[in-house]
Each structure stands twice: as structure tokens, then as C-alpha cells.
Amino acid sequence: MRQETRKTRQKEIQRATLALLVQHGYAATTMASVAKAAGASLETLYKWYGDKPGLFRAMVQANIEELRDELVMSAAAFRDPLAAVQEFGPQLIAVLTSEEVVALNRAAAADPSGDLGRIIAEVGRGSIAPQLTDLFARAIESEDPAQVTEVYLGLLLGDLQIRRVIGRMPPPDAVEARQRADRALEMLRRLFPVYPSKLPA
Amino acid sequence: MRQETRKTRQKEIQRATLALLVQHGYAATTMASVAKAAGASLETLYKWYGDKPGLFRAMVQANIEELRDELVMSAAAFRDPLAAVQEFGPQLIAVLTSEEVVALNRAAAADPSGDLGRIIAEVGRGSIAPQLTDLFARAIESEDPAQVTEVYLGLLLGDLQIRRVIGRMPPPDAVEARQRADRALEMLRRLFPVYPSKLPA
DNA sequence: CAGGATCAGTAATTGCAATTACGGATCATC
DNA sequence: GATGATCCGTAATTGCAATTACTGATCCTG
Numbered sequence: 476m477r478q479e480t481r482k483t484r485q486k487e488i489q490r491a492t493l494a495l496l497v498q499h500g501y502a503a504t505t506m507a508s509v510a511k512a513a514g515a516s517l518e519t520l521y522k523w524y525g526d527k528p529g530l531f532r533a534m535v536q537a538n539i540e541e542l543r544d545e546l547v548m549s550a551a552a553f554r555d556p557l558a559a560v561q562e563f564g565p566q567l568i569a570v571l572t573s574e575e576v577v578a579l580n581r582a583a584a585a586d587p588s589g590d591l592g593r594i595i596a597e598v599g600r601g602s603i604a605p606q607l608t609d610l611f612a613r614a615i616e617s618e619d620p621a622q623v624t625e626v627y628l629g630l631l632l633g634d635l636q637i638r639r640v641i642g643r644m645p646p647p648d649a650v651e652a653r654q655r656a657d658r659a660l661e662m663l664r665r666l667f668p669v670y671p672s673k674l675p676a
Numbered sequence: 677m678r679q680e681t682r683k684t685r686q687k688e689i690q691r692a693t694l695a696l697l698v699q700h701g702y703a704a705t706t707m708a709s710v711a712k713a714a715g716a717s718l719e720t721l722y723k724w725y726g727d728k729p730g731l732f733r734a735m736v737q738a739n740i741e742e743l744r745d746e747l748v749m750s751a752a753a754f755r756d757p758l759a760a761v762q763e764f765g766p767q768l769i770a771v772l773t774s775e776e777v778v779a780l781n782r783a784a785a786a787d788p789s790g791d792l793g794r795i796i797a798e799v800g801r802g803s804i805a806p807q808l809t810d811l812f813a814r815a816i817e818s819e820d821p822a823q824v825t826e827v828y829l830g831l832l833l834g835d836l837q838i839r840r841v842i843g844r845m846p847p848p849d850a851v852e853a854r855q856r857a858d859r860a861l862e863m864l865r866r867l868f869p870v871y872p873s874k875l876p877a
Numbered sequence: 878c879a880g881g882a883t884c885a886g887t888a889a890t891t892g893c894a895a896t897t898a899c900g901g902a903t904c905a906t907c
Numbered sequence: 908g909a910t911g912a913t914c915c916g917t918a919a920t921t922g923c924a925a926t927t928a929c930t931g932a933t934c935c936t937g
Contacts, residue, residue, distance in 0.1 A: 500788050502703060505924055516885045517926080527925070583842040584785040587701050592842035600835075626863070629834035633826055634801075636838040641784040641793035662827070666863055685914095706894055717915045718896080728895070 485523065488513045489534040497578040501531070501585050528588065535579055535591050539598040542570055550606055556614040557660070557669070560607070564631055564656025565649065567603070571632065572646040577639045584640065604628075615667045623667055630659035686724065689714045690735040698779040702732070702786050729789065736780055736792050740799040743771055751807055757815040758861070758870070761808070765832055765857025766850065768804070772833065773847040778840045785841065805829075816868045824868055831860035 553559035
């Protein structure tokens with residue numbers, strides 16, 4: 476099979492795996508059910524991914540990277556750093572509380588090896604936080620822009636993520652997400668001085 | 677067997693269950709391993725708890741209540757509300773990032789029924805947040821003290837919990853916890869006006 | 878068009894853990 | 908001290924899912 480074909484095939488398999496993970500959880504997602512849903516054979520799954528953890532490792536990696544790339548793109552579309560943050564916040568809430576990311580986090584929580592958690596942390600937070608820190612470094616006076624990011628994320632998300640992961644909350648809708656993000660940014664601006672040139676006109 | 681004896685026996689079983697959960701996770705904690713560790717028989721486990729989820733439900737309930745009671749006690753020991761919060765913050769960080777609570781959260785994340793998550797949310801947050809809200813209502817001018825609590829928890833914990841649960845972080849030590857709590861309270865006081873009478877002497 | 882590789886579909890194989898069943902010891906109660 | 912209940916320890920039973928093996932079908936490559 477050609478490389479291109481295989482790549483799209485793998486994407487299909489990983490998509491099917493994620494769908495089953497969202498619906499049934501890690502333990503109840505069997506290799507057989509993945510094969511059936513993806514129209515692939517067990518032999519192929521094992522040849523390509525080695526074993527069940529291997530499949531999920533690849534799936535998590537691919538999906539987290541995909542989500543990251545979407546977020547990266549949207550952030551780059553702005554010149555004014557705080558305007559970018561303002562746009563970014565609600566998206567970040569939406570992504571991090573989505574069924575998909577919640578399911579990925581649950582899988583990571585159940586993974587004794589810690590591989591899934593490492594992937595999520597490195598690819599997810601590891602690439603998102605620096606972007607935010609860059610934006611804040613351009614907009615806010617602080618010797619430690621990374622800490623501004625910390626505070627912002629705390630204000631933005633609170634314990635939304637952990638509550639979602641243990642299953643005690645629906646995802647916030649778009650209106651709530653925007654409100655929450657606006658409040659977080661407003662509080663952040665009261666906590667840290669904004670460069671005068673960056674004040675809104 | 678007398679009531680008292682049975683109660684202590686159940687406590688032993690639940691303690692052993694938690695220890696195994698912390699060490700191996702939910703999936704790898706077998707009923708047989710619990711029986712062995714607790715020196716109980718499988719028959720007793722099934723007679724008392726019905727099935728594996730039942731055992732874990734009871735265990736989570738008992739342990740969360742125990743943790744809550746410890747926190748409740750410490751908070752009641754103060755007269756000045758913000759002093760109580762100041763003392764409470766580091767403890768809350770320590771408890772919520774402890775191996776035990778992380779393991780309980782992981783079990784809840786893996787539980788498809790949502791029972792464990794419900795227990796944790798209701799017994800845990802459901803009793804802690806109102807206590808904090810009471811303290812803030814006495815110390816801070818706000819039409820919505822519950823939201824002050826929200827903000828405080830966000831500043832205090834950030835994404836510590838979710839990062840702990842997916843396995844990408846050691847628990848913060850006592851010094852870090854206190855620093856973090858102090859910073860959170862200090863930021864909170866800049867965000868919300870404190871009643872003059874409550875200002876420190 | 879032959880040859881070899883790759884894949885889907887299905888049928889073993891295997892191991893593990895939840896659950897059940899049973900025999901002997903222990904303990905509270907009368 | 909008898910007795911019935913309760914408990915421990917261990918040995919089935921059972922079901923499920925990961926993993927492996929086998930059989931044609933399909934698709935590139937020359």
C-alpha cells in the first residue's frame with residue numbers, strides 16, 4: 476500500500492479509536508471493536524501499533540497534535556497580543572473541556588505507564604503555555620511572564636478540567652466560555668500592569 | 677460479629693483497598709488482592725459490598741468523608757476569616773494533590789457510571805466550597821461570595837489537580853504549597869475589596 | 878499476467894480476574 | 908458446653924478480551 480494510503484488509513488483508525496474511547500472509555504474499548512469500527516483487521520492493528528497501549532499512544536499523540544495545531548493557527552491571526560488572548564481564551568476552554576480532550580485525559584489518568592499523560596502534557600501544555608507566555612511578555616510588565624500564564628490559566632479554567640474528567644459537569648457552552656474568558660482577562664489586567672502602549676484605544 | 681468490630685473491619689478493608697488503588701490503579705486492583713491485603717475473604721467482600729464497584733464506592737465515600745472532616749476541623753479553629761483561609765489554603769493544596777486523592781480521582785475518571793465522581797464532587801467540593809464561601813462572605817465585599825470562592829480556587833490550584841491526575845507532576849512540597857496559597861490570597865485581595873474591619877492590624 | 882506483499886474477516890488460543898462455592902475455624906450467645 | 912452464625916482460606920467456574928493464527932481477496936510491481 477502506498478504511503479499516502481496508509482497515512483489516511485491510520486488517521487481513520489485513530490479517529491475510530493477516539494470515537495470509541497469517548498463513548499465507552501479505555502477499558503471497554505476493545506481491540507476487536509476498534510477493528511470493526513475502522514473496518515480494519517486485528518492483524519493490521521497489531522502489526523502497526525504493537526499492542527493496545529501502542530494504539531492509544533499513537534492515537535493520543537495524533538489527536539493532541541491536531542488540536543494543538545488548530546489552536547496555534549487561531550492565535551497567530553492577531554497582532555495585538557491581548558486581543559489574541561481574548562480570542563484564544565474561549566477556544567481554549569472549549570477545547571480543554573470537550574468530550575474528546577476529556578476522554579484523552581481519562582485515558583491518561585488510567586494509564587499506569589504515564590506515557591499518555593506525558594504526551595498530553597508535552598504536546599498540549601508544552602506548546603500552548605509558551606505561546607501564551609509570548610503574548611503576555613509583549614503585553615504585560617512582569618519579570619516572570621511564565622507566571623502570568625499560570626495565573627491566567629488558573630483564572631480561566633479553575634477546576635473545570637478536573638470536574639469534567641471525573642464526570643460531574645457538562646462542558647460550558649460558548650456564552651459561558653466567553654464570559655469566563657473575559658472575566659479572567661479582566662482580572663488578570665487588574666493583577667498585572669499592562670504596557671501603556673498596549674492599552675485599548 | 678459485633679457492630680464495633682465490623683466497623684473497624686470495614687475500615688481496615690477500605691484502607692487496604694485505597695493503598696492498593698494508590699499503588700496499582702483501579703484496573704490492576706483485583707478483588708483477590710484486596711482480600712489478601714486486608715486478610716479478609718472474597719466471600720466477605722462480596723457479601724458486604726456486592727461487587728467491585730460497590731467496594732470502591734464505599735471506599736471512596738469513607739475516605740472522602742474522612743478527608744473532609746480533617747479539613748473542616750482545621751478551618752473552624754480560627755476566628756478571623758482570612759486567617760482561616762490563609763491556614764486552609766496550603767492544607768487544601770496538600771490534600772487535593774496527595775497520592776490518595778489523586779488515586780481517588782483517577783478511579784472516578786475511569787468509572788463509567790459516574791458514581792465515584794459524584795461522590796467526590798458532592799462530599800468533597802460540595803462541603804468545602806460552602807465553607808470557603810462562608811469565610812469570604814464575612815471578609816470580603818461581594819454580591820456573589822460563591823464566585824469569590826471560584827476565583828480563589830482557580831488561583832490556588834490552577835491546573836495542579838489535572839496535571840497530578842494525568843501523572844505529569846510530583847505533589848508540591850509544603851513550602852511551595854504555602855507560597856502558592858499566600859500568592860493566591862494576596863491576588864484575591866487585590867481583586868476584591870476587603871472589609872476595613874478585617875484588615876490586618 | 879505472474880509473484881509477492883498486504884489487508885480484511887474470522888476462528889482459535891490464552892490468560893486473567895470477577896464471581897461463586899465449599900470446608901474448616903472462630904466467636905457471640907444462650 | 909452446645910449451637911448457629913460469621914469469617915477465613917482456597918479451589919472451582921465463567922466470561923471476556925488481548926493476542927495469535929489462518930484463509931482468501933486485493934493490489935502493487937515487474
